[in-house]
Amino acid sequence: MPIYEYKCNACNANFETLVMGSSIPECPSCDSKDLSRLMSACGFISKSSGSSGETQVKSSAGSSGCGSCSSSSCSSCGVG
Numbered sequence: 001m002p003i004y005e006y007k008c009n010a011c012n013a014n015f016e017t018l019v020m021g022s023s024i025p026e027c028p029s030c031d032s033k034d035l036s037r038l039m040s041a042c043g044f045i046s047k048s049s050g051s052s053g054e055t056q057v058k059s060s061a062g063s064s065g066c067g068s069c070s071s072s073s074c075s076s077c078g079v080g
């Protein structure tokens with residue numbers, strides 16, 4: 001199950017949460033849904049799901065976070 005790191009745009013709180021499907025979590029501090037997905041670890045998904053082969057980061061609606069993790073470069077989260 002994917003754990004995503006979010007940054008709240010309302011109160012700038014950072015938190016990690018499990019994400020079920022395309023559900024949008026709420027900020028635990030202020031209940032805002034104005035969040036930016038950070039994705040705590042770029043290689044997390046590919047390592048945990050070896051059967052899928054290639055890393056597949058499904059960019060759900062409004063993925064303003066680290067959407068380029070599936071490629072070789074990942075400037076958004078500063079890894080690689």
Ligand SMILES: [Zn+2]
Pocket residue numbers: 008009010011012013027028029030031032
């Ligand atoms: Zn907040």
